[in-house]
Amino acid sequence: MNSKTYPYLLIAPSILFLLAFFIYPFIEVFLQAFTTSDGELGLANFDTIFNDFNFLPSLSNTLILALVVVPTQLCMAVGMSLMISKMKKGRDTVLYIWTIPLGISDLAAGIVWLALLDQNGFLNSFLFSVGIIDGPESWLNYNNPVAIFAAIVFAEIWRATAILLVIIVSGIGLIPKEYYEAAEIFGANAWVRLWKVTLPLLRPSLQTALILRTLLAFEVFAVVMLLGGTNMPVLMGEAFNWAFEYRDAGAAAAYAVVILGLSIVFTLFYLKVLHVPKEAQV
Amino acid sequence: MSQFEQDALLEKEMLAANKRKKAWRWLFISGTAFMVSWIVFPIYLLVVSALSSAEVVNGWPKAFVPEFDMETMAFFMNYYGVLDALKNSLIAAVFTMVISIGLGTPAGYALARFEFRGKNTFRLLILLTRAFPMPLLALPLAVIFINIGLDDTLFGLSLVHAALALPFAVLITSSLFMGIPVELEEAAWVLGCNRWQAFVKVVMPLALPGLTASAVFAFVISWNEVFAAAVLTINNQTLTAFLVQSLSSSPAEVKFAGGLILIVPAILFLFVVRKYLFSMWGIANR
Numbered sequence: 001m002n003s004k005t006y007p008y009l010l011i012a013p014s015i016l017f018l019l020a021f022f023i024y025p026f027i028e029v030f031l032q033a034f035t036t037s038d039g040e041l042g043l044a045n046f047d048t049i050f051n052d053f054n055f056l057p058s059l060s061n062t063l064i065l066a067l068v069v070v071p072t073q074l075c076m077a078v079g080m081s082l083m084i085s086k087m088k089k090g091r092d093t094v095l096y097i098w099t100i101p102l103g104i105s106d107l108a109a110g111i112v113w114l115a116l117l118d119q120n121g122f123l124n125s126f127l128f129s130v131g132i133i134d135g136p137e138s139w140l141n142y143n144n145p146v147a148i149f150a151a152i153v154f155a156e157i158w159r160a161t162a163i164l165l166v167i168i169v170s171g172i173g174l175i176p177k178e179y180y181e182a183a184e185i186f187g188a189n190a191w192v193r194l195w196k197v198t199l200p201l202l203r204p205s206l207q208t209a210l211i212l213r214t215l216l217a218f219e220v221f222a223v224v225m226l227l228g229g230t231n232m233p234v235l236m237g238e239a240f241n242w243a244f245e246y247r248d249a250g251a252a253a254a255y256a257v258v259i260l261g262l263s264i265v266f267t268l269f270y271l272k273v274l275h276v277p278k279e280a281q282v
Numbered sequence: 283m284s285q286f287e288q289d290a291l292l293e294k295e296m297l298a299a300n301k302r303k304k305a306w307r308w309l310f311i312s313g314t315a316f317m318v319s320w321i322v323f324p325i326y327l328l329v330v331s332a333l334s335s336a337e338v339v340n341g342w343p344k345a346f347v348p349e350f351d352m353e354t355m356a357f358f359m360n361y362y363g364v365l366d367a368l369k370n371s372l373i374a375a376v377f378t379m380v381i382s383i384g385l386g387t388p389a390g391y392a393l394a395r396f397e398f399r400g401k402n403t404f405r406l407l408i409l410l411t412r413a414f415p416m417p418l419l420a421l422p423l424a425v426i427f428i429n430i431g432l433d434d435t436l437f438g439l440s441l442v443h444a445a446l447a448l449p450f451a452v453l454i455t456s457s458l459f460m461g462i463p464v465e466l467e468e469a470a471w472v473l474g475c476n477r478w479q480a481f482v483k484v485v486m487p488l489a490l491p492g493l494t495a496s497a498v499f500a501f502v503i504s505w506n507e508v509f510a511a512a513v514l515t516i517n518n519q520t521l522t523a524f525l526v527q528s529l530s531s532s533p534a535e536v537k538f539a540g541g542l543i544l545i546v547p548a549i550l551f552l553f554v555v556r557k558y559l560f561s562m563w564g565i566a567n568r
Contacts, residue, residue: 003396010392011404013385014452021419021445022411028422060475066530083314096556098324103548107522111541112324115331118534122327123474125343136342157323170560198375211413221509222526229530236509239421243513244527248548249425267413 010107012041029260032253049242058233059258065149065234066217069156073213074206076157077164082194084165085172095169102162109159110226117151117227141229159223160216164209171205172198207274213272215263217271235259315375325545331534332542339535358539361532367524368543370436371505374520377440378504379497382447387493390455391481395464419445420510427514436514442510447500454499454558458492459485495558498551506548 036044049055084095101109116122117136127133139147159200175198183193221236235255243252327346331339335351338344356363392398393405420442424433431437462485470480486493511523519527523538552559 006396007392007396007398007401010388010396014389014409014448015404017381017385018407018411018445021423021441022414022416025419025422025426029419032422032425063306080317083310083317086310087314092556095316097321097555099559100321100552102547102559103502103506103552104545105508105522105548107508107525108506108541108544108548111525111537111544112328115328115538115541116324120340120342120344120534122330122344122346129342158320161287166559195331215413215415219417219509222406222522225526225529233558236418239418240509240512243421243424249421252305252421254422259415259418263413263415275561 003072007093029253029256030219033257035250039251045250048251049238049250049258051252052238054233054238058235058238060217061149061232062220062235063262065152065156065220066214069154069160070210070214070217072153073157073161073164074210076161077168077209078199078202080161080165081168081172084169099162101159102166104159105222106156107222107226108161108222109155110223113155113158113223114152114226140227145231148228148232150223154225155227156217156220160213163216164213167205167212167230168202171202171209174205175201203276205276207270207276210270210274211267214266217265218259218262221258235262293323311550328538328541328545331538336535339538340533346514355539356541357533357535358543361536363519363528364536364540366496367519367521370515370518371520371522372463374436374440374443374511375501375504377437378443378447379500381440381444382451382500383493383497386448386451386496387455389452390457391459391485393452393456394459408449408452411445416446417442417507417509420513424513434514434518436515436520439511439514439518439520440504443504443507443513444500446507446510448500449502450503451496453491454496455489457509458489458496459490462488492558495555499558502548502551511527 010261033045034041034043036042080098081232084091084098087094104112114121117140118124119136119140124133124136124139128135140151142146163237178199183197188196219236220234221240224232224234224237235258239252239255239259242255329345330348331350332343332354332454333348333350335349335353336357338349339354340437383521389404393401423438423442427433427435427438466484466488467480470484471477475483506522508526511520512526515523521540521544525532525537525544528536
């Protein structure tokens with residue numbers, strides 16, 4: 001055995017594993033989605049889900065949620081990263097605390113916010129104690145779609161800003177200090193430096209961060225189930241219902257294909273909009 | 283203008299600048315404090331809920347200080363199915379850890395130490411997994427698993443979780459091995475070790491903390507994963523699957539205590555691996 005075969009032996013297990021549990025199911029999900037119940041190729045599964053009254057609401061809820069949450073989180077993460085880069089004392093402690101939500105699943109995050117926003121929750125207790133409301137009031141019910149939406153937005157922002165923060169902080173770390181010094185010598189103030197130095201050089205990181213975060217936003221599931229229940233359908237929740245409650249693997253696969261399609265469209269969009277030529281990278 | 287007037291003017295300017303600086307500093311510190319409490323306060327309130335008596339959990343209005351009453355936690359632990367679910371979560375997470383580290387470490391080593399044809403393709407395959415909503419793949423796998431007898435097993439579930447964790451394991455370990463000078467290995471070869479011995483005796487001890495970190499990371503990924511777990515397990519539910527599937531039927535105590543049990547190990551583990559968080563995202567930019 002010569003050293004030429006070593007690397008292939010070392011990566012072979014990973015490749016086989018990814019072929020079996022990434023590539024193969026990926027193909028299979030399309031096959032299942034386009035196969036009708038009598039085993040023929042067809043669009044029956046898509047007919048089923050498109051004609052389901054929950055499809056359009058779940059599609060628009062998922063998209064609107066992503067459109068509200070992701071840009072907000074991006075601004076917050078950039079702001080927080082800039083604060084981190086200015087910190088001297090306590091930088092590591094603050095960074096650790098800000099990244100805690102990285103370890104918190106969307107299920108746990110939903111439970112946390114349920115404790116706050118529930119009928120008997122802390123928010124109502126607080127409003128009661130300062131005299132704004134007279135007793136337990138239920139915000140998260142079907143009369144209040146806006147409140148449910150807002151609750152989910154808060155929970156998502158709370159939970160998933162950390163992933164953007166980590167990527168952007170490490171991206172800012174890659175920008176050479178000399179660029180800032182040069183900009184300062186030419187009289188650029190902090191605001192100009194942010195727009196002319198930091199953000200343009202941060203584009204690769206922003207791209208990674210946005211792709212990852214947007215895909216995660218399309219996968220939103222447990223938070224919505226906890227805070228919205230059946231009052232706010234989302235794509236992933238519908239996929240779960242079709243697979244688990246209605247036992248219709250084909251329709252669930254069709255939902256999966258819709259989510260995959262959205263993910264691919266948005267990934268390509270970010271790759272195009274935030275394209276960084278190789279020679280322009282730091 | 284006399285010297286004295288000039289001095290006075292200068293002093294005034296410096297005072298003003300100082301004041302502005304102080305104002306900025308104050309704003310900066312309060313902003314940081316606000317964001318810290320934005321993260322910590324909701325977790326604190328969950329702790330308050332989980333460490334209260336049943337009467338308080340379902341009562342009104344809520345107090346903002348914990349009673350340190352174990353009734354809710356005890357109720358949760360005795361709730362039908364919880365202990366099994368906890369055990370299942372642990373088993374699935376350990377399986378995930380073993381699979382993703384066992385497969386990922388050699389691949390990471392190959393990426394760090396060898397130049398070979400197809401290296402970039404392999405790297406692309408690894409990165410590609412992150413441009414897809416991986417938990418969705420549990421849906422076709424649920425059907426496939428029924429055919430091969432892996433349905434409703436923790437092993438089947440941890441295979442899916444390992445597919446989630448493997449790319450991270452490869453990326454973390456490869457950056458880890460790149461940080462260990464190849465000269466150390468070469469010295470071991472010169473002294474008569476073969477490649478494997480050199481790896482075990484020289485590289486492994488140096489890489490161990492980082493390997494632990496990526497193992498911990500794989501553990502957390504599996505521990506936290508909801509969708510695949512809920513789709514793939516029915517009788518052998520993990521804790522996340524159990525909580526999701528019994529949302530409408532389980533009492534508030536179970537939710538809050540379950541939430542706390544989910545969060546605590548994740549926070550502790552993240553604390554252990556915090557040094558490595560950046561090495562794994564840093565290279566993702568490239």
